Amino acid sequence: MLKPLHKSDGNSLNSVFTQVKNSSFAFFIDMANGTEYLKTVLKNFVTKKFEFQEFLKQCYQIGNKSLGLISITGIIIGLVLTIQSRPPLVQFGAVAMLPGMVAVSIIREMGPVITALICAGKIGSSMGAELGSMRVTEQIDAMEVSNTHPINFLVIPRVAAATVMIPLLTLYADAIGIFGSWLGINIKDTMSLRYFINQAFLSVEFLDIIPAVIKSFFFGAVIGLVGCYKGYNAGRGTESVGVAANSAVVTASLLVIIVDLIAVQITDLI
Amino acid sequence: MEKHKKNVVIDVKNLKISFGDLKVLDGINLQLYEKENLVVLGKSGSGKSVLIKCIVSLLQHDKGEITVGKHELTDISDEDLIKVRKKTGFLFQGAALYDSMTVRENLAFALSKSKEKLSKKELEDKIVQALDDVGLPDSIDKMPSELSGGMKKRIGLARTLVVHPEIILYDEPTTGLDPITSNEISNLINETKAKFNNSSIIITHDIACVKKVADRIVMIKDGKIYKEGTLEEFMDDEDDYIQSFFK
Numbered sequence: 002m003l004k005p006l007h008k009s010d011g012n013s014l015n016s017v018f019t020q021v022k023n024s025s026f027a028f029f030i031d032m033a034n035g036t037e038y039l040k041t042v043l044k045n046f047v048t049k050k051f052e053f054q055e056f057l058k059q060c061y062q063i064g065n066k067s068l069g070l071i072s073i074t075g076i077i078i079g080l081v082l083t084i085q086s087r088p089p090l091v092q093f094g095a096v097a098m099l100p101g102m103v104a105v106s107i108i109r110e111m112g113p114v115i116t117a118l119i120c121a122g123k124i125g126s127s128m129g130a131e132l133g134s135m136r137v138t139e140q141i142d143a144m145e146v147s148n149t150h151p152i153n154f155l156v157i158p159r160v161a162a163a164t165v166m167i168p169l170l171t172l173y174a175d176a177i178g179i180f181g182s183w184l185g186i187n188i189k190d191t192m193s194l195r196y197f198i199n200q201a202f203l204s205v206e207f208l209d210i211i212p213a214v215i216k217s218f219f220f221g222a223v224i225g226l227v228g229c230y231k232g233y234n235a236g237r238g239t240e241s242v243g244v245a246a247n248s249a250v251v252t253a254s255l256l257v258i259i260v261d262l263i264a265v266q267i268t269d270l271i
Numbered sequence: 272m273e274k275h276k277k278n279v280v281i282d283v284k285n286l287k288i289s290f291g292d293l294k295v296l297d298g299i300n301l302q303l304y305e306k307e308n309l310v311v312l313g314k315s316g317s318g319k320s321v322l323i324k325c326i327v328s329l330l331q332h333d334k335g336e337i338t339v340g341k342h343e344l345t346d347i348s349d350e351d352l353i354k355v356r357k358k359t360g361f362l363f364q365g366a367a368l369y370d371s372m373t374v375r376e377n378l379a380f381a382l383s384k385s386k387e388k389l390s391k392k393e394l395e396d397k398i399v400q401a402l403d404d405v406g407l408p409d410s411i412d413k414m415p416s417e418l419s420g421g422m423k424k425r426i427g428l429a430r431t432l433v434v435h436p437e438i439i440l441y442d443e444p445t446t447g448l449d450p451i452t453s454n455e456i457s458n459l460i461n462e463t464k465a466k467f468n469n470s471s472i473i474i475t476h477d478i479a480c481v482k483k484v485a486d487r488i489v490m491i492k493d494g495k496i497y498k499e500g501t502l503e504e505f506m507d508d509e510d511d512y513i514q515s516f517f518k
Binding site: 134135138139140142143144145146147148149 | 324327329353356357359361363364365367368369370380381384434
């Protein structure tokens with residue numbers, strides 16, 4: 002006879018209750034710390050000297066680190082969207098709408114969200130791990146002792162760089178995705194690039210591009226803030242570097258989806 | 272006694288700090304005098320590093336007073352804390368060199384936050400001089416990852432010395448090093464004192480280092496001062512706990 006894994010007695014119920022209580026407590030503590038951190042970042046951004054050199058360095062790092070991955074993903078997204086959408090459109094005799102439909106979906110949704118999720122993985126984890134290891138090896142303490150506020154030198158330039166670079170990467174991903182779509186169409190049909198672009202941009206309106214760019218600024222800010230927060234508040238042991246990097250990716254990805262949902266609702270109202 | 276004629280540069284009174292239920296420091300009193308090397312001795316986890324981190328406000332104490340120069344650290348303003356930190360150098364246990372910067376940039380970073388505005392030439396001269404002082408002039412363009420443990424400690428010391436602090440706090444300067452390198456670091460601590468006339472607190476449990484550098488020793492046990500005195504007084508003490516360090 003199989004033995005039950007856990008005895009269902011008062012003790013295990015108690016331990017579940019304690020676990021829930023501790024998790025809720027930790028969640029609220031984290032929320033309070035996060036709010037305090039956000040307040041400090043915003044206050045220091047407005048009142049303290051901006052580390053422009055560090056900002057440029059971070060912009061280069063973010064662009065350089067993500068460009069290859071975003072190029073590959075962009076092309077594949079364009080290709081896949083085109084190949085998947087073609088059969089139903091052929092069925093309804095609306096295949097001429099394919100370039101426009103793919104362009105609108107890439108510009109409005111796929112480009113910004115996929116870019117943000119890739120950056121959450123690539124940049125968020127790297128910020129979490131870098132700042133986490135600086136915390137563990139006391140480099141952040143050393144900075145503080147030498148009268149440099151780590152928030153000003155480490156966090157603000159990274160958050161600003163992510164906020165500026167992710168919209169640029171999104172526009173690049175959009176362009177590459179649309180090019181991928183043209184490649185996808187040319188697998189089954191023949192269409193010149195000029196005709197494809199004309200068709201695609203007949204369907205794209207100014208109001209498709211602006212909200213997408215605006216929301217990608219928020220995606221960038223969220224990824225930068227979360228990545229830096231998790232790294233900056235990492236524990237003292239070496240394992241906390243991994244925990245910080247992992248937690249940065251998970252939290253940033255989740256927040257990107259939530260921000261996207263809010264952005265879609267707001268755009269709908271407009 | 273001669274030590275009482277000297278000025279007190281750091282005065283710690285009834286210092287208490289706990290992490291959760293764990294009392295780490297429970298009423299510490301100590302003074303650091305001008306131009307003195309004070310060694311704080313104690314076993315691992317006795318709160319030695321916590322003590323010096325409280326002195327530079329990296330950790331906030333729960334109770335008691337810490338006075339550095341004229342400034343008492345409880346509720347100190349940001350401006351005064353900057354003044355305190357400008358006169359205090361800190362050598363971290365693992366040297367804490369900035370990974371993404373070369374040795375030159377590490378030292379230049381420390382100098383850029385110091386009191387004086389320097390020209391490019393003055394900045395370079397000071398960096399070269401500091402590296403000369405620690406015997407590593409050729410490491411100027413190396414990255415921290417290219418340095419050995421002992422070299423990192425020396426560069427960490429150069430980064431501390433380059434801003435000419437009046438007080439230096441050494442957090443386990445010889446831990447993890449071989450006896451020869453440990454001896455070199457201990458000599459450097461003495462040379463630094465002789466050259467710059469600074470006062471130092473040296474946190475360690477390395478008795479060879481203690482014997483070389485200590486003007487006075489304070490031993491911490493269970494969060495309290497267990498004994499205070501000179502090296503000779505410690506060596507002559509028959510207390511088992513004290514002798515377990517010196518045997």
